[in-house]
Amino acid sequence: MHMHKYEKIWLTSGIVALILFLLILGFGAFYLGTHPQSHGVRIDPENIEAEEAFRQENLGLTKVDDDRYIVNVVASSFNYDLGIDEDGTPIDQIRIPKGATVLFQATSTDVVHGLNVAGTNVNMMVEPGYISSIEVEMNSAGEYTLVCNEYCGVGHHMMYATVEVYE
Numbered sequence: 001m002h003m004h005k006y007e008k009i010w011l012t013s014g015i016v017a018l019i020l021f022l023l024i025l026g027f028g029a030f031y032l033g034t035h036p037q038s039h040g041v042r043i044d045p046e047n048i049e050a051e052e053a054f055r056q057e058n059l060g061l062t063k064v065d066d067d068r069y070i071v072n073v074v075a076s077s078f079n080y081d082l083g084i085d086e087d088g089t090p091i092d093q094i095r096i097p098k099g100a101t102v103l104f105q106a107t108s109t110d111v112v113h114g115l116n117v118a119g120t121n122v123n124m125m126v127e128p129g130y131i132s133s134i135e136v137e138m139n140s141a142g143e144y145t146l147v148c149n150e151y152c153g154v155g156h157h158m159m160y161a162t163v164e165v166y167e
């Protein structure tokens with residue numbers, strides 16, 4: 001079968017591009033550990049308190065044992081609810097020891113928000129009606145910004161908190 005030179009070039013570049021994209025996908029999924037954030041767990045956005053994790057007293061950082069933590073977050077325009085401290089002040093900073101395994105669980109009461117701990121694998125879409133969760137090992141010490149990366153309205157830029165991973 002005779003194939004035109006340009007057709008060969010076109011076919012070859014298409015196949016090379018396909019293989020390249022699959023390699024990049026495989027690298028991200030298997031080497032970098034990028035994976036979908038959760039499994040479509042539903043929640044009533046008008047009654048999030050029905051879910052134990054999102055009751056006011058369970059929000060923010062909870063220590064499960066020495067190197068396991070849970071962070072429950074309620075996102076709403078334009079705030080991350082991480083609970084309150086002893087003085088009743090809203091918490092905007094959480095501290096986690098280096099090497100700890102942390103389960104982030106989040107939901108939204110209004111619109112779609114993002115939950116990204118910049119510089120880590122924690123990067124989720126937080127949708128009303130769903131619980132987004134991701135478990136990560138925090139292996140690099142430092143101060144990270146927990147930030148909303150889905151545009152959610154005029155106060156979007158004010159949605160942030162700090163995650164400190166200490167040695």
Ligand SMILES: [Cu+2]
Binds near residue numbers: 113148150151152159
């Ligand atoms: Cu936002």
